Amino acid sequence: MKMSSEQPKPHVVVMPWAAQGHLNPAFQFSRKLVSKGLAVTLLTFTDEKITQVAAGGTESVAVEVISDRGLLANADGNFLANHRKLVEVELSEFVGRQTVRPCCLVYDSIMPWAVGIARELGMVGAAFFTQPAAVNGVFLEVMEGRIGVPPEKGMVTEVEGWPAAMEVCDLPSFVSDVLDSPSRRMGLEMMAGQFSTAREADWVFCNTFYTLEEKMLNWMTTQSIQMKPVGPTIPSSYVGKEGPTQTNSNYGLSLFNPNSPQTSITQWLDSKPPSSVIYASMGSVSNISQTQTSELAQALQLSTHPFIWVVRKTEQDKLPPKFISETTSGLIVDWCNQLDVLAHPSVGCFVTHCGWNSTLEALCLGVPMVAIPVWADQPTNAKFVADVWYVGARARADIAKDMMTKEEIGDRIVEVMEGESGDKIRRNAKKWSALAKEAIGDRGSSERNVQEFVTALVHGRLA
Structure with missing residues (x-):
């Protein structure tokens, strides 16, 4: 009105x-x-x-x-x-x-x-x-x-x-x-x-x-x-309300100063087959230990899929030595337009901390998730992602080691990206994407x- x-x-x-x-x-x-x-x-x-x-x-x-x-x-x-x-x-x-x-x-x-x-x-x-x-x-x-x-x-x-x-x-x-x-x-x-x-x-x-x-x-x-x-309160161009325009394709406010150009990220994604890329990001606030960072790095490196991983500048000293220089199948950046990446057809999986905004974005865009919750609301969001909405899998911590191992993360990536389990998760992700768009x-x-x-x-x- x-x-x-x-x-x-x-x-x-x-x-x-x-x-x-x-x-x-x-x-x-x-x-x-x-x-x-x-x-x-x-x-x-x-x-x-x-x-x-x-x-x-x-x-x-x-x-x-x-x-x-x-x-x-x-x-x-x-x-x-x-x-x-x-x-x-x-x-x-x-x-x-x-x-x-x-x-x-x-x-x-x-x-x-x-x-x-x-x-x-x-x-x-x-x-x-x-x-x-x-x-x-x-x-x-x-x-x-x-x-x-x-x-x-x-x-x-x-x-x-x-x-x-x-x-x-x-x-x-x-x-x-x-x-x-x-x-x-x-x-x-x-x-x-x-x-x-x-x-x-x-x-x-x-x-x-x-x-x-x-x-x-x-x-x-x-x-x-x-x-x-x-x-879901995400920019309307990503949920089919309007075509992409300058005024409805970003969140509008930012507390961060991105350094990585989105153009090069998009070009890299364009070179990959549909649903083949693992996108990993632990959000703008969550901090994970150096040991956990190393386990995630090894899980991505050992995967058969190409990956793009957002690691904030303040977190990059936690990466294994020479990880960036020796990585050939992945792209490590300090920032990206997450909505653009999740909306790209080459992305098949989102390794996420399960912050609510990130979870909603993946739900809206129909991207399956591997949940690696860290703190705050994230464990509860991860529970619902895996066991209620069936749009992903949750990596579980090794109690003795107090972290999620590279083997556990790798297994959950396979569960989401491959086989019958992956097919079921993708179907559910598409269903919830349609319902999210219907709601708004x-x-x-x-x-x-x-x-x-x-x-x-x-x-x-x-x-």
């Missing part, structure tokens, strides 16, 4: 946490609201010098970056409280500067207190969950005391809405880790704390789609949380949820 030119557009502020995995879905959601006639400002708190606004497409979403005054770089036990105080002051000042006063705050769910700030400023509040409903369900159970932290060894967790029983190793690392640390406590406080005000929010959005997590989303409703799926199509479930929100906002029926 588009506004008439005679009336000011309703102004929505979208406030994500300043991490790449949160910025990407928030910015895509903002673009969707703009496409329906709203005015949107994406407001985030971080060091301006490390935030890049990519060319193309950002003109439709206003972006305001406010310095976090070094809070994140010097995080301590008071970080969360200090960050909240900063947001309270700066958001109030930002709202006061606007010609058209914002009527709605869409806030990252890991800032649950923001709903109270929104109300004080005369706005309605909408929580935006960037992780899947399955992971959110775990943290709701923790918040309400039905899952202990850490869980009992060997415990199997079952919840009515979950389509599969969860072992301890399937739970998010903030829950399952037995080693206590300040970072673990902060992570758990942020993740479980998302639900401290979830029932108070006027709207609750989640970056998933209904058919993917139907049971979990229905279960959330029984817990008095109406979680509306609005995903003109009559899809996620599209309807976004339109319902916009219509309510336009007609003043948000609360």
